Amino acid sequence: MMNIEVAKTAGFCFGVERAIKKVYEQVQNAQNKPIYTYGPIIHNEYVVNELERKGVKVIDDYEELVSLEKGTVVIRSHGVSKEIYDMLKRKENVTIIDATCPFVLKIHDIVEKQSKEGYHIIVIGDKDHPEVEGIRGWCEGNDVTIINSREEAENFLLKSPKKICIVAQTTYNKKKFKEFVEIISKMDYYIKSMCTICSATKERQDEAREIASRADAMIVIGGKHSSNTQKLFEICKKECANTYYIQTLDDLDLSNFESTNNVGITAGASTPKKIIEEVQRNVR
Numbered sequence: 001m002m003n004i005e006v007a008k009t010a011g012f013c014f015g016v017e018r019a020i021k022k023v024y025e026q027v028q029n030a031q032n033k034p035i036y037t038y039g040p041i042i043h044n045e046y047v048v049n050e051l052e053r054k055g056v057k058v059i060d061d062y063e064e065l066v067s068l069e070k071g072t073v074v075i076r077s078h079g080v081s082k083e084i085y086d087m088l089k090r091k092e093n094v095t096i097i098d099a100t101c102p103f104v105l106k107i108h109d110i111v112e113k114q115s116k117e118g119y120h121i122i123v124i125g126d127k128d129h130p131e132v133e134g135i136r137g138w139c140e141g142n143d144v145t146i147i148n149s150r151e152e153a154e155n156f157l158l159k160s161p162k163k164i165c166i167v168a169q170t171t172y173n174k175k176k177f178k179e180f181v182e183i184i185s186k187m188d189y190y191i192k193s194m195c196t197i198c199s200a201t202k203e204r205q206d207e208a209r210e211i212a213s214r215a216d217a218m219i220v221i222g223g224k225h226s227s228n229t230q231k232l233f234e235i236c237k238k239e240c241a242n243t244y245y246i247q248t249l250d251d252l253d254l255s256n257f258e259s260t261n262n263v264g265i266t267a268g269a270s271t272p273k274k275i276i277e278e279v280q281r282n283v284r
């Protein structure tokens, strides 16, 4: 009989759950409508579409945000730059609901403080990810470098030698973070490194690695733009060649599992429980 193991850590993390709860509270109680989120509240079309039906609009475009005159803007768990935050605060008829994850807020605090103290900031993360864009925007004088590969770490060079503070995108792969910090530590800088990968991410990655190492096939569920799901997929694929990345059940070819004994399932931080359960039921 097929054995299916679903990761205990699969699905919404604390920060995502908190952000979604805040949007639903606004749907019920907002005095200042319409309600907007700056970017989709999570990387999951299913949840975003449901919220849209309840009147929550997604603003994707910065210019559109700048020209907004009225309403409630929910800042999602990824957070935003100081400039965006201050710009919204200056708008008299706009209410801000800040759903930035506390783990991300902590990084904003660190980089703001350290860059004010003259540290050059290195963020180990994906430069195009909204969380990293937000973090960059809390560094004084934009004195910041984003590193996302071994090569970028090896080529890192500052014109005038400086003190350096290294932080990580919350959902980064811990092994890679350590590897890049090690490379930079061999250079001639004074370095302060803070592993700001959030505990939810670390636990999820460790559990996924462990399940994938025992599985004949592994399913990773999450939005295609979800960085933490992509990382989970990378980790699982290393342990189990038969790893599938899906958004919903529709993406899964169930015939792949016909002669499989042990199937593992994990999911990114923005995957609703409903989807995980549906995949589990159908694979079984």
Ligand code: F3S
Pocket (backbone or CB within 6 Å): 013, 014, 015, 016, 077, 101, 102, 103, 104, 170, 171, 198, 199, 200, 201, 228, 269
């Ligand atoms: Fe926060 Fe970590 Fe989730 S940073 S949004 S708890 S993945």
